[in-house]
Amino acid sequence: MSFSFVDLFAGIGGFHAALAALGGSCTFASEIDPLAKAVYERNWGTDVAGDIVELTQDRMGVPEHDVLAAGFPCQPFSKSGFQRGMDETRGTLFWNIARVLEERKPSVILLENVRNLAGPRHRDTTWRVIVRTLRDLGYKVSSEPTVFSPHLLPPGLGGRPQVRERVFITGTYVGRERAWAESPDAPLLLNRPIGGWDPQSWDVEHHLPLEDDHDIAGVDRYRLTPSETYWISVWEDLLTEIRAESGNAKLPGFPIWADAFKAVPEIEAATPGWKADFLRKNSAFYRQYRSIIDSWLARHDYLRDVPPSRRKLEWQAQDAASLWDTVMHFRPSGIRAKKPSYLPALVAITQTSIVGQRRRRITPREAARLQGLPDWFDFGAQTDAASYKQMGNGVNVGAAYYLLREHVLRDKDDIAKRAPHVVQSILSAPVSSDVALGGAGGDRVATTGILAPI
Structure with missing residues (x-):
């Protein structure tokens, strides 16, 4: 009944x-x-x-x-x-x-x-x-x-x-x-x-499941842009060098801020406590790997082609071998990388998950699957941005x-x-x-x- x-x-x-x-x-x-x-x-x-x-x-x-x-x-x-x-x-x-x-x-x-x-x-x-x-x-x-x-x-x-x-x-x-x-x-x-x-x-790939790229109409609009690919590759370069130097030690759990790579942290009197703590940690990280970081910065023109919000990396992917093996988000606080097991919550603003191995964002259909909607659910002709927001x-x-x-x-x-x-x-x-x-x-x-x- x-x-x-x-x-x-x-x-x-x-x-x-x-x-x-x-x-x-x-x-x-x-x-x-x-x-x-x-x-x-x-x-x-x-x-x-x-x-x-x-x-x-x-x-x-x-x-x-x-x-x-x-x-x-x-x-x-x-x-x-x-x-x-x-x-x-x-x-x-x-x-x-x-x-x-x-x-x-x-x-x-x-x-x-x-x-x-x-x-x-x-x-x-x-x-x-x-x-x-x-x-x-x-x-x-x-x-x-x-x-x-x-x-x-x-x-x-x-x-x-x-x-x-x-x-x-x-x-x-x-x-x-x-x-x-x-x-x-x-x-x-x-x-x-x-x-x-x-x-x-x-496992995102298996349980979502992700669509086959060949079956996605207009798949190129979900792919990373050349600039986005470059930003990730810049950080991948640093992570590769540091892991080789440290014997594959775990990367820091705190946000890594390239603009805070200084031998002595620059902390003003009015700096909030949480930020001062991150500045100190980034300074210590820089001192530990100074030669690698200095060479990395020089190699990439001191990050002149990397916007400030992309000069920050939040590594939450534990022992993942590469950034390209993670799920990433471009956030105002930086690039966040997580294990490709489960995704962060879908939000109504543009922070669509990027599947590193696919080098693209999840599609609206994949986002719908993530919310438990069946594949017959139809968004009509509206923009992807509207579908992601909804x-x-x-x-x-x-x-x-x-x-x-x-x-x-x-x-x-x-x-x-x-x-x-x-x-x-x-x-x-x-x-x-x-x-x-x-x-x-x-x-x-x-x-x-x-x-x-x-």
């Missing part, structure tokens, strides 16, 4: 993919971004409403439903923003969710946001306000946040090689009195691997699917009192979102909430 759900702040439909695969039918979706709305409607065949504020002010524009899902805006809480939380206008959009819950009282809620929502800056303010509000509205909600990432899920449960730690809030409607008396302290899931899975077992803002399908299923398993007796069909539908679904969605590259599945091929 199907259940109904609404999808608020819907983006391109990560929650829709998860809930439809669990047997749900979407009765309402809202998203303010016109490009994301177009992608959502293209794939899910659902008309998407606009601004949730207008839909919840004078009269309730959100219909009755069994499950409410919402990835409410994260910018007020993100470390990449000003972290004003509830003080910023977008932060108050939580109250529009609360308005829907107050009037519609769905049996189950599933909310998602950045980890920093429950971080040190917001834990004693925003986080506690959210928990208190949900309990006042009658929802049994854990005191401790559930922080989870798709790289902690094994492939057989819909996991993905992406470190994407997010706060998930799940709740069951039981009425205010019981919500305050019976809400658990412990999170739904601990932030640790599931079922004995070792996240170091991920996926950076999106929810991971496998993580959402697993979290909701685990919540229903835990609270099935309470949920069944109001909505037995929710329990029946979700617990009869496959344990893996990939199986329910047809798998990467699979045909579009004709389950209750997912359309037949369009």
Whole structure:
């Protein structure tokens, strides 16, 4: 038996993919971004409403439903923003969710946001306000946040090689009195691997999987530019020389700053402590390998053709043999290199992962796979930049699917009192979102909430 759900702040439909695969039918979706709305409607065949504020002010524009899902805006809480939380206008959009819950009282809620929502800056303010509000509205909600990432899920449960730690809030409607008396302290899931899975077992090439370059239309637009290739080769030259000199010793774990290669660190009185520490470490590193570094600088014209942000290298690839064996990102803080096991979180800004062995960035299709979307998901004719942004803002399908299923398993007796069909539908679904969605590259599945091929 199907259940109904609404999808608020819907983006391109990560929650829709998860809930439809669990047997749900979407009765309402809202998203303010016109490009994301177009992608959502293209794939899910659902008309998407606009601004949730207008839909919840004078009269309730959100219909009755069994499950409410919402990835409410994260910018007020993100470390990449000003972290004003509830003080910023977008932060108050939580109250529009609360308005829907107050009037519609769905049996189950599933909310998602950045980890920093429950971080040190917001834990004693925003986080506690959210928990208190949900309990006042009658929802049994854990005191401790559930922080989870798709790289902690094994492939057989819909996991993905992406470190994407997010706060998930799940709740069951039981009425205010019981919500305050019976809400658990412990999170739904601990932030640790599931079922004995070792996240170091991920392999981007195999598990994503990467597309064959010959099958990628316009593959050249994803390849590194000559300048980017040059910057990497400059650092590869230094790493090769230092490893030969040191007998393949591990490279420093601190950021290597070429502009800080000085025999005596230049530290001004107003320099922050963290930066002063890096300057001292880089100076010591320079003194240790001075002859190699001086020769390297001379060989590459003292890095005149390397911009300041590319004169920094963050080596996080442990014992990888070469930069070309890593996954890299061009960041404002420098070139970051990591082992090619799992990727950092997709973000809404241009820091698309570079697979060193392929000498190219991951494609939008590969990024979609990283978010758990099946290969039939279609972005239409929009720009790659728009697709990357939408996926950076999106929810991971496998993580959402697993979290909701685990919540229903835990609270099935309470949920069944109001909505037995929710329990029946979700617990009869496959344990893996990939199986329910047809798998990467699979045909579009004709389950209750997912359309037949369009």
